[in-house]
Amino acid sequence: MDTQSVWRDTAAASGYAMLDGNIGADVLIIGGGITGVTLANLLAEQKTANKPKVVLLEADEIGSGTTGHSTGNLYETVSGGMREIVSRWGGDVARQVANERRAAVAFIEERCSHLPDVGFRRCSLVQWADQAHANDMQEEFDALRAAGCAVERTTSVPSPLPPAEGDVLVLPGQAQFQPQDYVAALARRAAEAGASIHEHSRVLELDTRAKRAVTASGSVTAKEIIVATHSPKGVHLVHTEMPVHREYGIAMEWDAGTPPGPGTFWWKAAEQLSIRTTQSGGRHYLVCAGQEHKVGIHNAKAGLIALEALARRHFGDRAITHRWSAQNYRGADALPYIGRGHDGCFMATGFATDGLTWGTVAARLIAAELLGHKAAFADVVRPGRFSPVKGAKNILEENALVAKQLVKDYLTGGQKEKLSSLAPGDSAIVDAEGETFAAYRAPDGELFAVSQVCTHVGCKVHWNSVETSWDCPCHGSRFRPDGTVIEGPALKPLKRKHLPPPGG
Ligand SMILES: Cc1cc2nc3c(=O)[nH]c(=O)nc-3n(C[C@H](O)[C@H](O)[C@H](O)COP(=O)(O)OP(=O)(O)OC[C@H]3O[C@@H](n4cnc5c(N)ncnc54)[C@H](O)[C@@H]3O)c2cc1C
Ligand code: FES
Missing domain, CATH: 3.50.50.60 (FAD/NAD(P)-binding domain)
Structure with a gap:
C-alpha cells in the first residue's frame, strides 16, 4: 500500500x-x-x-x-494525561514537565519567527470524552491545574466533531505547525x-x-x-522499559472555513482520535490520527481501515488523500x-x-x-x-508480552508455507533449502528471502502489510523486504538469502 x-x-x-x-x-x-x-x-x-x-x-x-509522520501539534501537557504524571511523580514534577514543555513550544515559536512560513499558529488544545470516559476529564482537569496549566472547562465542541459527554477541557495558548x-x-x-x-x-x-x-x-x-x-x-x-506502538494517520479533503478550524482536538473513547486541520497550496485537509497498536503483533491493515471508517462516520464520505503510520516509544513511568x-x-x-x-x-x-x-x-x-x-x-506487563511472543514464535515456529505458493504481493514464513525464511514476493515477481531473526536481540519479525515491512514485536525494529533496517534499535540488516527461482 x-x-x-x-x-x-x-x-x-x-x-x-x-x-x-x-x-x-x-x-x-x-x-x-x-x-x-x-x-x-x-x-x-x-x-x-x-x-x-x-x-x-x-x-x-x-x-x-x-x-x-506525526500530527504536528505542540502542547505543554502530555497525550497520556497529566494525571498519570501527577499520580506517579507528584505535583512538583508535573509542574516542571509543563514548564519545560511550555518553554519548548515558546522556543519553537521564536525559531519560526526567523524561518520561512512553516504553518506555526497558536491555538487551543481541546479534550473531551464519550460517556464511558467522562470521569477521566474531571481527573484530568484537577491534574492540569496541579501542574500549573491554565485549563478551562466548557460543555460542548463544534459540530461535526464527535459530541461531548461531560466536561470539555480547553487549554489555551498551545500551538501547531507543519512538522x-x-x-x-x-x-x-x-x-x-x-x-x-x-x-x-x-x-x-x-x-x-x-x-x-x-x-x-x-x-x-x-x-x-x-x-x-x-x-x-x-x-x-x-x-x-518501553512499550512500542504504531499509530495511523490520514488526511481527508476539507472545505476552507468549515469547523473545527485551528486547534488540537483529542476525543477520548474506546477508539481515540486526534483531529486537526491544515492547508497547503490552496488545498485544505482534515487530519485524523489514532488506532494505536503494539508493533508486530496486530493486523496493521485492520488498524488503518478502522481509522478510515471512524473518520468517515464522523466527518462524511470525503476523499482520503493521504494515509500513513508511525511508531511511538512510551517511557514506563x-x-x-x-x-x-x-x-x-x-x-x-x-x-x-x-x-x-x-x-x-x-x-x-x-x-x-x-x-x-x-x-x-x-x-x-x-x-x-x-x-x-x-x-x-508497565515494565512487567511489557516484558511478559515480549516473553510470551518469544515463546510462541520459537516453540510453535509459526505457520510455514511453501515458497512455490507465494504469489506476487504475498509474504509468508517459508521453508527452503532446509532453513526457515521470512519471504516476500514483490508485485513484479522478485523474491526477497531474509532471516526471520531480528538482529537486535533475536526475536522473530512479523509481516506488516500496510508498509510492506518485517516488524519486530520486541523493541520495534523494522526492516524492508530486502532486510535493510528502517527504524528501531537494530543496526544490522536481516540476513538475506538469495534463493533460486522455483524449478531453476
Ligand atoms: C501517529 C503519530 C502522531 C504523532 N503526533 C505528534 C504530535 O502531534 N505532537 C507531538 O509532540 N508528537 C507527536 N508524535 C510523536 C513525535 O512525532 C515523535 O516523538 C518525534 O517526532 C520524535 O522525533 P525524533 O527526532 O526523536 O525521531 P525521528 O523523527 O523518528 O527521527 C529519527 C531519525 O533518525 C534516523 N535514523 C534512524 N536510524 C539511523 C541510523 N542508523 N543512521 C542515521 N540515521 C538514522 C531516522 O531516519 C529518522 O529520520 C506522534 C507520533 C506518532 C506515531
Ligand atoms: S529483538 Fe529487539 S527489536 Fe527485535
Whole structure:
C-alpha cells in the first residue's frame, strides 16, 4: 500500500550530500528528526569562540522518520494525561514537565519567527470524552491545574466533531505547525551556520568506545555522540522499559472555513482520535490520527481501515488523500529518557506521541550539558533513573508480552508455507533449502528471502502489510523486504538469502 504523510507530500525535498570519506567532529548527531535537527541548530548557532564542529548523519532524508509522520501539534501537557504524571511523580514534577514543555513550544515559536512560513499558529488544545470516559476529564482537569496549566472547562465542541459527554477541557495558548517544513527549514539554518548535514548516510556500525560511527561511504569520529534515532541503537535497559506502538494517520479533503478550524482536538473513547486541520497550496485537509497498536503483533491493515471508517462516520464520505503510520516509544513511568547512557553516548527516547515538544526539550537539555551548564530538569528525565515503584507494573506487563511472543514464535515456529505458493504481493514464513525464511514476493515477481531473526536481540519479525515491512514485536525494529533496517534499535540488516527461482 502507498503510504505518505500529508506533511512530507506537500513539503519541498531537502537534498544534502551523502557522507563521503572519514572525518572528525566535536559532536556527531545521528538522526535528522526534530531532536537531532534542533540540537544541530542550537550548537551550530553558538556565537562563542569554542563553537563545536557538528556533523549530523541521517539514514534517509531530514524529517523522514516519525517527525514527518506525526500530527504536528505542540502542547505543554502530555497525550497520556497529566494525571498519570501527577499520580506517579507528584505535583512538583508535573509542574516542571509543563514548564519545560511550555518553554519548548515558546522556543519553537521564536525559531519560526526567523524561518520561512512553516504553518506555526497558536491555538487551543481541546479534550473531551464519550460517556464511558467522562470521569477521566474531571481527573484530568484537577491534574492540569496541579501542574500549573491554565485549563478551562466548557460543555460542548463544534459540530461535526464527535459530541461531548461531560466536561470539555480547553487549554489555551498551545500551538501547531507543519512538522516537515519546520525541520527542513531548521536544518537549513543549521547548515548555514556551519553544521555538516549528510542524508542517505545510515550509521551501520557504532563503536561507542572509539566514538566512531561508520556508514557505507565513510565514517565520523567525534568527541561526543548523540543518538537521536527515536529509539537508541544497540542494547540498552530502556528498551525493556518501553512499550512500542504504531499509530495511523490520514488526511481527508476539507472545505476552507468549515469547523473545527485551528486547534488540537483529542476525543477520548474506546477508539481515540486526534483531529486537526491544515492547508497547503490552496488545498485544505482534515487530519485524523489514532488506532494505536503494539508493533508486530496486530493486523496493521485492520488498524488503518478502522481509522478510515471512524473518520468517515464522523466527518462524511470525503476523499482520503493521504494515509500513513508511525511508531511511538512510551517511557514506563510516563517520562522520557534523555541524557547520557551507560555507553557514554547521549540518547533521547520514550517520547510517546508527544515528541515534537519532548524532542525539542531533549535538544535544549543536551545542548546545555554539552556547553557546560546542565539543567536541573536533566535529572528528572535521566535514562538511568530506573524507578521500579513508579514503572514496575508497565515494565512487567511489557516484558511478559515480549516473553510470551518469544515463546510462541520459537516453540510453535509459526505457520510455514511453501515458497512455490507465494504469489506476487504475498509474504509468508517459508521453508527452503532446509532453513526457515521470512519471504516476500514483490508485485513484479522478485523474491526477497531474509532471516526471520531480528538482529537486535533475536526475536522473530512479523509481516506488516500496510508498509510492506518485517516488524519486530520486541523493541520495534523494522526492516524492508530486502532486510535493510528502517527504524528501531537494530543496526544490522536481516540476513538475506538469495534463493533460486522455483524449478531453476
Ligand atoms: C501517529 C503519530 C502522531 C504523532 N503526533 C505528534 C504530535 O502531534 N505532537 C507531538 O509532540 N508528537 C507527536 N508524535 C510523536 C513525535 O512525532 C515523535 O516523538 C518525534 O517526532 C520524535 O522525533 P525524533 O527526532 O526523536 O525521531 P525521528 O523523527 O523518528 O527521527 C529519527 C531519525 O533518525 C534516523 N535514523 C534512524 N536510524 C539511523 C541510523 N542508523 N543512521 C542515521 N540515521 C538514522 C531516522 O531516519 C529518522 O529520520 C506522534 C507520533 C506518532 C506515531
Ligand atoms: S527489536 Fe529487539 S529483538 Fe527485535
